Amino acid sequence: xxxxxKLKWLLGACILVMQSSLACDICGCGxxxxxxxxxxxxxxxxxxxxxxxxxxxxxxxxxxxHTYLTTEESYQTLELWGGWNIGRHFRVxxxxxxxxxxxxxxxxxxxxxxxxDISVSGYYQLLxxxxxxxxxxxxxxxxxxxxxVKLPTGQxxxxxxxxxxxxxxxxxxxxxxxxxxxNGMYDVRIQDLxxxxxxxxxxxxxxxxxxxxxxxxxxxxxxxxxxxxxKSLIIAPNAGILFESGQRDTDHGFTVDISGxxxxxxxxxxxxxxxxxxxxxxxxxxxxxxxxxxxxxxNNRFMLHLAIAI
Numbered sequence: 672x673x674x675x676x677k678l679k680w681l682l683g684a685c686i687l688v689m690q691s692s693l694a695c696d697i698c699g700c701g702x703x704x705x706x707x708x709x710x711x712x713x714x715x716x717x718x719x720x721x722x723x724x725x726x727x728x729x730x731x732x733x734x735x736x737h738t739y740l741t742t743e744e745s746y747q748t749l750e751l752w753g754g755w756n757i758g759r760h761f762r763v764x765x766x767x768x769x770x771x772x773x774x775x776x777x778x779x780x781x782x783x784x785x786x787x788d789i790s791v792s793g794y795y796q797l798l799x800x801x802x803x804x805x806x807x808x809x810x811x812x813x814x815x816x817x818x819x820v821k822l823p824t825g826q827x828x829x830x831x832x833x834x835x836x837x838x839x840x841x842x843x844x845x846x847x848x849x850x851x852x853x854n855g856m857y858d859v860r861i862q863d864l865x866x867x868x869x870x871x872x873x874x875x876x877x878x879x880x881x882x883x884x885x886x887x888x889x890x891x892x893x894x895x896x897x898x899x900x901x902k903s904l905i906i907a908p909n910a911g912i913l914f915e916s917g918q919r920d921t922d923h924g925f926t927v928d929i930s931g932x933x934x935x936x937x938x939x940x941x942x943x944x945x946x947x948x949x950x951x952x953x954x955x956x957x958x959x960x961x962x963x964x965x966x967x968x969x970n971n972r973f974m975l976h977l978a979i980a981i
Contacts, residue, residue: 715756715980715981716753716754716755716756716980716981717753717754717978717979717980717981718751718752718753718978718979718981719751719752719753719976719977719978719979720749720750720751720752720976720977720978721749721750721752721974721975721976721977722747722748722749722750722974722975722976723746723747723748723750723972723973723974724745724746724747724972724973724974725745725746725748725969725970725972726743726744726745726746726970726971726972727744727841727967727968727969727970728741728742728743728744728967728968728970729741729742729744729774729838729839729841729966729967730742730776730838730966731965731966731967731968733965734965735965735968739777740776740838741776742774742775742776742838743774743775743776744772744773744774744775744841744842745772745773746770746771746772747770747771747772748768748769748770748771748787749768749769749771750766750767750768750769751766751767751768752764752765752766752767753765753766759796760795760796761793761794761795761796762793762794762795762796762815762817763791763792763793763794764791764792764793764794765789765790765791765792766789766790767786767787767789768786768787768788768789768825769784769785769786769787770783770784770785770786770787770825770844771784772784772842772844774842781842783831783842783844785825785826785844786824786825786826786844787824787825787844787845788821788822788823788824788825788845788846788850789821789822789824790819790820790821790822791819791820791822792817792818792819792854793817793818793819794815794816794817794854795815795816795817796813796814796815797814797815797816798812798813798814799812799813800812800813804861808861808862809861809862810859810860810861811858811859811860811861811865812857812858812859812860813856813857813858814855814856814857814858815854815855815856816854816855817853817854817855818851818852818853818854819851819852819854820849820850820851821846821849821850821851821852822849823845823846823847823848823849823878824845825843825844825845825846825847826843826844826845827843827844827845827846827847827848827878827880827882828843829880829882831843832882832922838929838966839927839929839930839962839963839966839967840882840884840920840927840930841967846875846878846884847878847879847880847882848875848876848877848878848883848884849876850873850874850875850876850884851873851874851876852871852872852873852874853871853872853874854869854870854871855869855870855871856868856869856870857869863896863897863898863899864894864895864896865894865895865896865897866892866893866894866895867891867892867893867895867911868890868891868892868893869889869890869891869892870888870889870890871887871888871889871890872886872887872888873886873887873888873889874886875887877921881922881923881924882920882921882922882923883920883921883922884917884920884930885917885918885919885920885921885930885931886917886918887915887916887917887918888915888916888917889913889914889915889916890913890914891911891912891913891914891938892911892912893909893910893911893938894909894910894911895907895908895909895942896908896909902945903945903946904943904944904945905942905943905944905945906941906942906943907941907942907943907944907951908940908941908942909938909939909940909941909942909953910937910938910939910940911937911938912935912936912937912938912958913935913936913937913938913955914933914934914935915933915934915935915936916932916933916934917930917931917932917933918931919931928964929963929964929966930963931962931963932960932961932962932963932964932967933960933961933962934957934959934960934961934962934969935957935958935959935960936955936956936957936958936969936972937955937956937958938953938954938955939953939954939955940952940953940954947979947980948977948978948979949976949977949978949979950975950976950977950978951975951976952973952974952975952976953973953974954971954972954973955971955972955973956971957969957970957971
């Protein structure tokens with residue numbers, strides 16, 4: 672039973688890592704934010720590391736045409752994260768990102784590296800039930816609600832806004848503001864086939880330079896299936912869809928037209944869990960998008976992770 676519990680929390684942890692930070696606050700036109708994903712079902716501390724890669728095209732012309740200003744942008748993030756249980760119903764998680772950002776235009780490259788915005792989250796489990804579904808199946812349900820705070824530890828440089836040449840304010844290591852979010856996650860599983868539904872709403876505040884990124888909403892649905900081997904290895908492929916929507920930014924109280932928008936992405940991933948170690952990856956591709964009035968186009972994203980129980 673202990674071994675089964677270990678595998679269970681490891682699978683939950685790896686899917687959470689897969690989903691929790693695929694869309695950062697700045698890149699992707701700022702429309703995305705960490706969404707909850709499947710919370711790890713662990714009885715101890717856990718620590719992990721993940722690598723994310725997002726890319727996009729900026730300075731697009733009318734109808735998405737390339738111009739001499741069109742720029743390729745990439746945002747790589749290496750993130751250290753951890754989780755702790757407090758009693759039976761409370762959970763605290765924190766993450767520390769390090770970003771490597773790059774812009775390339777007509778053979779000229781500009782880069783920016785450094786610590787990003789630290790975030791701390793807390794969750795409360797409202798529902799945790801197990802019941803019979805038919806004669807030989809088990810129905811498992813869980814519901815978590817929580818919130819998080821993001822601290823302005825990443826550098827924000829007002830000189831990099833680039834609003835004069837009609838480009839979104841993306842090339843920053845942090846928002847420069849204290850931001851908050853409300854998170855929810857519902858998971859239902861019949862035996863090894865499950866569905867995970869999440870929702871997140873992020874509330875941004877105005878930074879010291881009177882710039883405020885628009886509030887953001889994200890929601891996702893993920894189907895997954897756990898294949899169990901005789902050697903206690905769990906292989907869990909998963910697939911689903913992610914929707915993100917962001918309001919427009921404001922600069923000194925004025926609305927920034929080149930900001931906000933919406934994005935829908937299809938997701939596909941696989942997770943492995945064995946004893947105290949989990950690893951996996953996830954790939955996302957845009958299905959439809961309208962970012963910053965069409966000036967920004969999001970490309971594919973991917974993420975890799977490793978988590979270990981302490």
